[in-house]
Amino acid sequence: MGSTSAENSNNGSAGVGRRDLIKRSAALGLISVPTMSFLSACASSGGDDSGDKAKAGKKTAKNPLAVNDTAQMEFVLFDGGFGKEYAEDAVKIYETNFPKAKVKFSATQKIQSTLQPRFNQGTPPDLIDNSGAEQMDMGVLVGKNQLADLTPLLDAPSYDDPNKKVRDTLRPGIVEMGQFDGDPVWIMYYAYTVYGVWYSQKALDSLDEQYPETWDQMLAVCEKAKKKGMAGWTYAGKYPYYIPFSLYPMIAKVGGVEVLDAIDNLEPNAWKNPAVKACFDAYYELYKKGYVLKGTPGLDHIQSQTAWAQGKALFIPNGSWVENESANVIPKDFDLAVSAPTGIDSSDKMPFGTIWASGGEPFIVPAKAKNTAGGMEQLRIMLSEASSKNFTSKVKSLTAYNGGTDGITLTPGLKSGVAALEKAGDNVVNPRLQDWYVQLQKEQIGVAGLGEMMAGRLTPAEAIKKIQGFADAAAKDSSIKHYKHQ
Amino acid sequence: MQHGKYRFIVGFLALPLGLYALFVVWPFIQSIYYSFTDWTGLSPEFKMVGLDNYRRMLDDEIFWKSLQHSLIFALVLPLVTISLALFFSFMINVGGRKRRGGPVVTGVRGSSFYKIVYFFPQVLSIAIVALLFAFAYNPDSGAINSILRGIGLGSVQPLWLGDPSLALWAVMAVLVWSTVGFFVVLFSAGMASIPADLYEAALLDGAGRASTFFRITLPLLWDTVQSGWVYMGILALGAESFAVVQIMTTGPGGPDYSTTVMVLYVYQKAFRDGQAAYATTIGVALLVVTLAFAALVMRLGRRERLEY
Numbered sequence: 001m002g003s004t005s006a007e008n009s010n011n012g013s014a015g016v017g018r019r020d021l022i023k024r025s026a027a028l029g030l031i032s033v034p035t036m037s038f039l040s041a042c043a044s045s046g047g048d049d050s051g052d053k054a055k056a057g058k059k060t061a062k063n064p065l066a067v068n069d070t071a072q073m074e075f076v077l078f079d080g081g082f083g084k085e086y087a088e089d090a091v092k093i094y095e096t097n098f099p100k101a102k103v104k105f106s107a108t109q110k111i112q113s114t115l116q117p118r119f120n121q122g123t124p125p126d127l128i129d130n131s132g133a134e135q136m137d138m139g140v141l142v143g144k145n146q147l148a149d150l151t152p153l154l155d156a157p158s159y160d161d162p163n164k165k166v167r168d169t170l171r172p173g174i175v176e177m178g179q180f181d182g183d184p185v186w187i188m189y190y191a192y193t194v195y196g197v198w199y200s201q202k203a204l205d206s207l208d209e210q211y212p213e214t215w216d217q218m219l220a221v222c223e224k225a226k227k228k229g230m231a232g233w234t235y236a237g238k239y240p241y242y243i244p245f246s247l248y249p250m251i252a253k254v255g256g257v258e259v260l261d262a263i264d265n266l267e268p269n270a271w272k273n274p275a276v277k278a279c280f281d282a283y284y285e286l287y288k289k290g291y292v293l294k295g296t297p298g299l300d301h302i303q304s305q306t307a308w309a310q311g312k313a314l315f316i317p318n319g320s321w322v323e324n325e326s327a328n329v330i331p332k333d334f335d336l337a338v339s340a341p342t343g344i345d346s347s348d349k350m351p352f353g354t355i356w357a358s359g360g361e362p363f364i365v366p367a368k369a370k371n372t373a374g375g376m377e378q379l380r381i382m383l384s385e386a387s388s389k390n391f392t393s394k395v396k397s398l399t400a401y402n403g404g405t406d407g408i409t410l411t412p413g414l415k416s417g418v419a420a421l422e423k424a425g426d427n428v429v430n431p432r433l434q435d436w437y438v439q440l441q442k443e444q445i446g447v448a449g450l451g452e453m454m455a456g457r458l459t460p461a462e463a464i465k466k467i468q469g470f471a472d473a474a475a476k477d478s479s480i481k482h483y484k485h486q
Numbered sequence: 487m488q489h490g491k492y493r494f495i496v497g498f499l500a501l502p503l504g505l506y507a508l509f510v511v512w513p514f515i516q517s518i519y520y521s522f523t524d525w526t527g528l529s530p531e532f533k534m535v536g537l538d539n540y541r542r543m544l545d546d547e548i549f550w551k552s553l554q555h556s557l558i559f560a561l562v563l564p565l566v567t568i569s570l571a572l573f574f575s576f577m578i579n580v581g582g583r584k585r586r587g588g589p590v591v592t593g594v595r596g597s598s599f600y601k602i603v604y605f606f607p608q609v610l611s612i613a614i615v616a617l618l619f620a621f622a623y624n625p626d627s628g629a630i631n632s633i634l635r636g637i638g639l640g641s642v643q644p645l646w647l648g649d650p651s652l653a654l655w656a657v658m659a660v661l662v663w664s665t666v667g668f669f670v671v672l673f674s675a676g677m678a679s680i681p682a683d684l685y686e687a688a689l690l691d692g693a694g695r696a697s698t699f700f701r702i703t704l705p706l707l708w709d710t711v712q713s714g715w716v717y718m719g720i721l722a723l724g725a726e727s728f729a730v731v732q733i734m735t736t737g738p739g740g741p742d743y744s745t746t747v748m749v750l751y752v753y754q755k756a757f758r759d760g761q762a763a764y765a766t767t768i769g770v771a772l773l774v775v776t777l778a779f780a781a782l783v784m785r786l787g788r789r790e791r792l793e794y
Contacts, residue, residue, distance in 0.1 A: 112757055120530050136528055140760030144529035237648050238735070295625030297741070298648030303624060439759060448742045455648065455741070479542065479761060 054371040062097075064156040065373045065380065069098040073374035074125035076115065078132045079107035081321050082191065082361065082395040087129070089390055090382045094374075097381075101374070112136050119146060124366035127375035129190075131361050138187060138362065138435065139481045142180050148365040149184040153376040159384035166383055173430055174400045177359045180483055188379055189359020191391075192398040194320045194338060194417040195245035196355055201335035201412075203230070203314055211339045213352045215282045218342045222291035225314050232291035234313035236301035240454060241446025243283070244431070246317035249356040250341040251279045252429045256349040261485045264432045266475040271468040278344055280453065280460035287456050297455040309334065319360070323413035324396045336413035338420055354427040355420055359400055362435075436483045437474055444470035514773070520766040527762025539767035549768060551743050552751040553775070555654060559727050559747060560779050564718040567662050568711060571669030574604060576699050578670070579677045580685065591685045601674065604667040612664060612726055616733035619660045623647050623734070647735050650744035657730050657745055665721065669714050676710040677703060712787040719779050723772065724749055748772045 054071035057063060073094065077087045084107040091105050104125075108114050112134035118124045119136075124146075130136050141147050154167040154175060167175060171192055178187040197211075204211065207225060212218040222232030236242040252260045255275020262270035286292050293313040296304060302325075308316045309329040316322075323336055330336060340355040363382075365375040381387060388401035393408045398417070405418060421428070433441040445467050453463040474480065521539055525532035543549050578597040594600075607615060622629040623646035631643050646656045680703065688698050704711070721727075728749040731739055739746030739754075748768060756765035 116527060116757070119528050122530055134757070137758070137760035140526045140528050144526055144531060146529050238741075293626070295631075295643065295645065295648075298623065298625035298645040303626065307626060443743075452650075452742055455645070457650070457742075479764065480759075 052370060054374070056373065061157075061162060063377075065152060065377050067098065067101075067373045067377045068371065070100045071371045071374060072102045072104060073127070073371050073378065074104040074369075075106075075127045075375070075378055076111070076125045076129070077105070077107040078111050078129040078135075078361070079109050080132045081325050082391075082397065086387070086391040086394055087382075090378065090387050093381050093387070094378050110134050119366070119368075122368050124369055125375075126365065126369040126371045127378050128364050128366065129361055130187075130364050135362075137438065138364075139180070139483075141364070142186050143481045146367055147186040148367045148369065148372045148375075149186065150178065150188055150365065150376065150379075151183070151185055153188070153379055154185060156376075156380060159380055160386075166380060169383065169402060170400050171359075171398075171402045173357075173428065174359050176486070177430065177432075177435070178362075179486075180481075186364065188363045188383075188400070189361060190363055190379075190382060190400055191360035192357065192400055193360040194355065194357045194398070194420060195249070195318070196338045196340055196420060197246045197315050197342070198308075198318045198322055198336065198338050198413070199315050200311070201337045201416075202333055203311060204337075207314075211337075212342050214345045215285075215342060216345070218282075219285065219289065219291075222286065222289070222314070226291060230311065231293035231313040233286050233315045234293035234296045234299070234304045234308050235317055235454070236299065236304045237295075237297035237451065237455070238300040239442075239446070240297075240451030241434070241442045242301065242317050243450045243454065244317075244434075244441070244446070245319055245356060246341040247279060247283060247450070248431045249354055249429050250282075250343060251275050252431075253341065253343045253350040253352070253354040254278055254348045257429055260429060260431050263471070264436065265484050266437075266471050266482065268472065268475075269468065271464050271471060275349075276464060277460060280463060282344060283450075284453060284460045287454055292454065297451065305329070320397055320413065320417050321360070323411060327396075334412075336411075337416040338413065339416075340420055340424060350427055353420070353423040353425070354429060355424045356431065357421060357424070357428050358430040360397075432483070432485070437480065439480075440470060440474045444474075517766045517769055520763050521770050523763045525763040525766075526760045527756055527765075528760045532763065535763075539764050542764065543767050543771065548743055548746060549751065549771075552739075552746045552748045552768075553771070555744075555746060556723055556727070556748040556772070556775065558654065559658065559722040560719045560775075563658055563661055563722040564715045566658075567666050567718055568669060568714055570662065571666050571673055571714075572699075572704070572707075572711070574600070574666070575670045575673035575677060576695075576703055579674055580698065580703060581695055591682045601670070604670045606667065607664045608667045610664070612729045613733060615660060615664045616730045619656075619663075620647070620734045623656055648741055650740065650742045653735055653740040653744045657727075657734055657740075660730055660734070661722065661726055665718065665726070669718070672710060672714055673707060676707045680706045708787075712783065715787070716780050716783050719783065720776060723747075723776050723779065728753065748775070 054068045056066045057068040057071075059066040063069075075087070075091060077084055087107070088105065091103055095101070095103055109132055111128070111130055111132055115124060115128065115136065119141075130138070154165065156166055158164045158166045158169045160169075174189055174192075175185055177189055178185040180186060199211070204221075207221065207228065209221045209224065212221050218232075225232050248260060251263075255273055255278075259270070259273045259275050262273070263276075293304075293307060296313075299307065304313075304316065305318070305322060305326045306329045307313060309326055309331070320338070323330070340353045343350075343352055343354075363379055365372050365379075369375055382391075383399075383401055385401065385404050388399040388404035389408055391397070391399050392405060392414070396411050396414050398405070398414070405414075410418065433445070449458070449463050449467040449470070452458040452466075453460060458466065475482065520532075522534055522536060523532040524535045524538075578593040578600055580591055580593065582592040582594045582597065610618075625631055625643060625645045625648060628646075630646065634640070634642050644652055647653050684702055684706075685698065688702055693701065727747045731745050731747055731750050732753070735741075735745045739750050749772065752765045752768045752772065755761045755768065
């Protein structure tokens with residue numbers, strides 16, 4: 001027969017040539033260009049938001065938000081480090097208060113994949129804990145008018161005391177954090193997180209050291225630890241955006257809170273402030289002197305926390321969730337403690353104790369929800385003293401409710417966090433980059449900037465230059481919404 | 487008998503073509519349409535913005551990085567995987583020395599065992615493979631660095647996924663590991679259909695392993711190799727590269743964007759940043775790249791087919 005090419009074989013002879021088969025399989029393979037068809041599938045013409053809203057109920061002293069006591073209320077919770085039990089307990093209270101109302105409660109880790117299509121269809125649930133790795137971008141939700149203003153909730157009487165507004169029972173800064181531009185409050189942060197330097201008091205005691213207040217003392221402590229075969233620091237190397245938990249408040253302590261505000265506002269040359277350079281230099285010195293646990297840039301947050309809990313490193317920058325998250329690797333006699341970050345020296349603008357603390361677990365009520373009053377009422381229940389105590393004792397974290405720790409035994413880390421907050425007093429800072437500009441904070445400043453610097457691949461000066469470039473680009477980018485400190 | 491033939495064919499094809507149009511063609515058209523809007527993916531409202539997304543894409547440094555990485559994936563992965571698979575399957579099926587009383591064409595000793603070993607990674611889902619290797623690459627306690635320490639190379643402790651110059655290669659090595667077995671089986675099947683007398687003749691003429699491979703096996707296997715090449719390239723541009731990069735190099739795609747690939751970037755823009763329209767724009771770019779890749783391989787691979 002000799003040889004023949006595929007082109008010749010299609011005159012007359014039946015069947016599919018191998019070349020055709022390849023072409024078809026290539027075409028089929030293209031279907032796997034995965035997200036395209038999926039994305040389209042979830043776009044829709046969208047429902048209009050009028051019509052099927054639940055009618056308002058009767059406004060009474062017990063029902064200040066005028067919840068319709070027969071309407072269904074749907075609540076979707078992020079099932080993360082805090083679990084779902086605390087929310088289920090609060091739902092039970094709602095059901096007791098409104099026995100005729102049906103409550104649909106669900107918990108998921110996949111917030112965005114579950115809820116994105118429902119936002120697109122205009123049928124979102126009434127209350128959402130928008131948290132976790134699949135958190136929906138708040139800036140976009142606010143910008144597209146998808147969220148309800150929570151001001152009625154804040155101005156309603158609190159669950160425990162009819163003479164007090166909900167607003168007055170919250171920790172300082174919580175309401176402001178839920179605002180973006182102007183007065184409306186779009187987000188209710190339920191948990192209250194203390195960020196800082198976490199360590200084992202026992203390990204520190206074994207070195208005969210106190211927690212260092214100046215950087216020279218910090219280096220001395222690390223040197224001592226190194227001689228005992230222990231690294232000074234470790235951090236989540238694959239997620240270097242944990243470093244700011246101690247670095248940002250340090251910048252505020254050294255240069256004043258205005259430096260951080262300028263950074264948040266994406267002002268030109270905000271990162272070129274000498275305080276930033278001083279703090280970057282200080283952290284870089286940890287790397288230079290070999291005080292960072294070997295291999296740290298390749299560890300993720302769990303791996304670095306585990307190494308730290310095993311005593312391979314003394315300090316780790318983290319948030320107060322670490323106590324719950326690492327509960328099964330932290331030894332019983334670890335004596336977990338948190339401290340406000342170490343400063344440079346006595347010329348720092350703010351006192352030692354300046355700490356980053358802010359709201360966590362953002363709850364939202366969608367504007368297009370059928371029963372917005374019900375969603376807010378559920379939040380009002382959760383912000384009662386009893387529910388707040390329930391949360392704190394179950395998941396070892398504070399809530400937005402100011403107080404609520406009396407009468408329950410606090411775990412070591414939580415106790416140390418409360419003490420750190422007391423010591424800080426008014427010197428609590430709240431950098432907003434991580435909720436205003438997620439990509440800038442995590443990928444660009446975190447991974448491409450700080451991560452590279454702490455791995456020794458950038459000098460502090462280079463890191464600052466790079467980060468300033470990212471910040472300038474973000475300031476110019478019209479596809480993201482920009483915010484300013486009020 | 488010719489009349490009514492087309493009606494007959496159309497009757498049979500209408501349903502599958504309709505389904506294809508609805509579930510394959512229509513989503514493509516929709517995605518392209520969305521790439522001209524400012525749709526966020528978080529609200530049903532959007533308006534047309536013309537070519538804005540495309541202009542933005544051309545200025546987007548990370549897009550170019552992801553394109554570059556995707557191209558490396560599409561070129562290097564098939565090359566390495568298919569060369570390895572060809573070598574392995576040749577050794578398993580043809581490369582053995584003639585043993586007394588055995589067939590003329592045979593694989594190396596223990597070849598049936600190797601076949602199973604090579605195919606084994608195929609039974610693991612890519613997600614599991616990626617997780618396993620993420621642990622193995624752990625610079626502190628992972629298997630690879632532990633082995634290095636064990637054999638006295640304690641001073642060589644790379645950061646693997648934490649090192650921007652290594653991360654991409656480390657990720658690609660995992661994909662090679664997990665897909666090479668499939669091609670070993672594919673090529674083995676192809677080699678089984680090559681008549682043994684061709685090999686016998688070559689052996690009688692005194693051909694060594696290398697010339698047997700390049701003069702007989704490869705030319706007769708060419709079509710299979712080519713389709714394998716296209717298949718592997720599409721995997722490397724699409725689903726598989728996404729899975730390993732997303733799972734192994736947590737964060738934005740490796741340190742300093744060193745492993746960001748196009749599919750990952752599409753995912754991040756759509757499901758993290760609330761920029762679904764921009765994501766579809768990158769998706770369109772990915773479509774173009776994939777089509778160009780397939781066309782190129784078809785074009786370059788065209789040659790006379792041997793029949794036997």
